[in-house]
Amino acid sequence: MSSQVEHTDVGAYALGLLEEADRRAFSAHLSGCPSCTAELAELSGTAAALVGIEPVEDEEDKGGDRAGEAPAQVIDLIRRKQAADRRARRRTFLLGAAAAVVLVGGGVTVGATISGGGAAPGGHHSAHGPAEEFYRQGKPIAGTGVSGVSGGLVLETKAWGTHAALELKGVRGPLECELVAVSKTGERRVVTGWAVPEKGYGVPGSPEPLYVHGGTAFSPGEIDRFEVSATGGGTLLTVDV
Incomplete structure (x- = not known):
């Protein structure tokens, strides 16, 4: 293999796959290349995740030599992949390397994502669903129910019509329901539908209300x-309304 330095060798360098002459050449290249140095830092998590990964053995495979063969096959496959895609983007190469581990190893378990973290940075998980969030942030219009049923609506004007969120309490199932918008001319449009399980919503033993939302082409x-x-x-x- 030629010791000519390629910027895309940063992926192979991070995984320790370069031959000795190439490794020395690329190591010298790093001292004067800030972009490759930064990329190497970004890829350190991937290299750490792939080191030491071995196939998960079935009971019938114990005592055999598959666990010893698979890592060698993985390294050989990754080396050939790196040589063929020398000028490919580094991220494409590393995804191929990770895929090779899975395919040749026959199934591996990695306890973290490639980046080494859990949830995506900046991710947000609300304690409430979108219908409940919308309802809580609005000004509910109380409804009139039958047989202990109660609830209300929050409405939002949209360019396409009206967005509505419903809170419903005091219902038991099994039951199928629909929220229907009725115009001033008597026309009826279904906004959304749902099923009420036997335990119900907003009742003893199941105190949480039901929240659903949907839209209609009718303007408010x-x-x-x-x-x-x-x-x-x-x-x-x-x-x-």
Whole structure:
């Protein structure tokens, strides 16, 4: 292999796959190349994740020599991959290396992501779903229910119509329901639908309310009311707007 330095050799250098002459040449190159030095720092987590990974053995394989053969096959495959893709982008190369470990090893377990972390930086997980978040942040319009049913709606004007979030309590299942928008001319449009399990929502033993949301092409000015209807007949809640 030629000892000519390629910037894309940073991936092979991080994994220790360069031949000795190439390794020495690239090591000298690093002292005067800030970009390769920075890339090497970024790839250190990948190199650490791949070092020492071995196949997960089945009971029937214990005592055999597959565990000894697989790492050698992986290294050989990665070396040939590196030579063929010498001028490819470094990230493409490293993904290929990780894939080779999985394919040749027959299944491996890595306890962390390639970056060494868990959740993606900046990730956010809310304690509430989007329907509940929207409802809590708005100004609910209380509805009139039957047989202990209660709830309300939060409405939002959109260019395409109206966005609505519903809170519903006091219902037991099994039941299928729909939230229906009724216009001032009597036209009815289904906003969203759902199933109520036997334990129900907002009742003893299952105190959490149900939150759902959806949209209708009606503008708020066109709507007379919303109804929560049980499939097969019966209105559980009416919200006048």
